[in-house]
Amino acid sequence: MNPAAPQRRTQVERRNDSEEALLEAAADLVAERGIERASLAGISDRAGASRGLASHHFGSKDALMARLAQRAQNTINDAMTAAVTRSGRLVGDIPGLELLRSTVDTYLERFENPTSEDRALIVMWGATFPAEASPKGMLDADQRSHDGWTAMIEQGQRDGSVRTDIDPSIGAILLQALIRGLAASLLDSPPAGKGQVREACQAWITSAFTAPHEGTTAPPGSSPGSP
Structure with a gap:
């Protein structure tokens, strides 16, 4: 040969x-x-x-859309995993609050210079609003995303970095809404302001999710289950 x-x-x-x-x-x-x-x-x-x-x-078209959504999510997950790998730590060894901040930042960084796949993901997120017309694959992807955010919050509550008066499922809904709203806004935002948006987002996550240190109280106006 x-x-x-x-x-x-x-x-x-x-x-x-x-x-x-x-x-x-x-x-x-x-x-x-x-x-x-x-x-x-x-x-x-x-x-x-x-x-x-x-x-x-x-x-079917629904099956193709489900694969496309999963492919886009996998690309973001791979970017997050690469960032963790560069830190020399395992995901389970990273405080939950730090993991939340890093994951959100990874998402938003992609949408500062989005590919067609990133833009398509935002379009598919919007397609979940009309329930009867929503592709089933997107609903499944939504549930997996929600479960992932929930798991990170629970990890932070176990390691003491995330407040325990936050219901993990409610916190996950807030994070999903934050990501999707900001991602859509970043598509057409002036480049100069995009970095500031990410910084403000990090500050909000720190303020809303950080566990109070001994001798301090939760942020004013907060209540159990309401970050």
Whole structure:
């Protein structure tokens, strides 16, 4: 066998490449037109494939949107994991409050210079508002995101960095709302102000979630379950 000869791709590799091209095309169309106007046939066309390929690979538009949402979330999670790895620590060894701050900052940093995939994620977040028309895959992704924020708050409460008078599930809802509202706002904000937005966000998280030190009290006006 000639070692210089190009190796033939396996069927699995070809399928993965096709799905990757379709997901990239889907991100472009969703970011440009919204979910309703991003048809499976149009996604196949944008990927330069036969019109039925997206349906062949994913079965339905809902399934494709679910994969696209998960792909975008995984990209952000990978960025967060990389930041933790650079610190030389494991996620479980990081105080929960620090993990919350780092995760929020990772999200917002991406949306300062968003890709089509990032923009598509914001569009898909908005698609969850009309409940009957909401793609089931997005609802599932929302629940996973909520569970992740909840787990970080609970970790902080166990290690003493996060206030214990916050209901973790309610805190997770607040963080999701904060991220999504700011992410959408950052898309068209002047570049000079984006860093200040992230700094203000970090200050708010510190103020709202930090456990009071011994001999101090919770912030004025706070009540159990209401950060």
